[in-house]
Amino acid sequence: MKFVKLFVLMAVAAVATPAMAAGDAEAGEAKAAPCAACHGQGGNATIPTYPKLAGQGEEYLVKQLQDFKSGARNNAIMAGQVANMSEQDMQDIAAYYAKQSTEAGQANPDLVELGERLYRGGDMANNIPACSGCHGPAGQGMDAAQYPHLAGQNAQYTEDQLKAFRAAGRVDEPGMMQTIAAEMSDTQIKAVASFISGLSK
Structure with missing residues (x-):
């Protein structure tokens, strides 16, 4: 549901x-x-x-x-x-x-497998959809819908924002990211943030 x-x-x-x-x-x-x-x-x-x-x-x-x-x-x-x-x-x-080019970061090798699994396939058992559904398979985003480009983003920044969404300290309309982040553990957030950092568009 x-x-x-x-x-x-x-x-x-x-x-x-x-x-x-x-x-x-x-x-x-x-x-x-x-x-x-x-x-x-x-x-x-x-x-x-x-x-x-x-x-x-x-x-x-x-x-x-x-x-x-x-x-x-x-x-x-x-x-x-x-x-x-x-x-x-x-x-x-x-x-x-x-118009500028994003410089990709370096994903933590220990977190890549979990991060990629969450980014590309989500976690259906815990109601977490794949990030790629809105942000694209290469993290390119969907600007017409104001879904941000994620590829290469600083891992710490992404982690901080997901935790802010989870705590309802950051609000988006119509509340998609709060709903998603609410189901994510600290480990899942850290892993997907690290994977995103290593993505290159």
């Missing part, structure tokens, strides 16, 4: 996504200069607790920036960064990062 609800939620999210105005990647490069302090040159963060933005979908990035600005997503650092951003600024920055 939980799987049926999840698929309905995924379908609603995919259909309900509004069209977004085009951003200017060249303008975005200059506007993104302050972002490099946390997110690295070209969006490849080297600090493991910060996300890589390189290769991320434009629509997903704009939505996250909007959520930080509105307070729908709570982060004191990002709230300050987006306070004076216009919608055009957000679109330009998102366009810039979307």
Whole structure:
């Protein structure tokens, strides 16, 4: 029954996504200069607790920036960064990062088997669907539905976000990730986060 609800939620999210105005990647490069302090040159963060933005979908990035600005997503650092951003600024920055190439990380060999199994096939006995169903077999994401690009993402960041979803400290609409993460153990979260880090699009 939980799987049926999840698929309905995924379908609603995919259909309900509004069209977004085009951003200017060249303008975005200059506007993104302050972002490099946390997110690295070209969006490849080297600090493991910060996300890589390189290769991320434009629509997903704009939505996250909007959520930080509105307070729908709570982060004191990002709230300050987006306070004076216009919608055009957000679109330009998102366009810039979307054109960058993600540098893959290195998965922990001890966690690859479990991580790949969860990513590609889920855990049906515990109502955990395959990550690849929304995020793609190569972690490329589905930007039209605002499902993020995951390939190469910092493992610690992914682990932290899954735990935040599980604790309902981070909320997505219509609640898919909270529902999924609620069924995941610490070991499963660590394994899938590590596997994602080693994926290359």
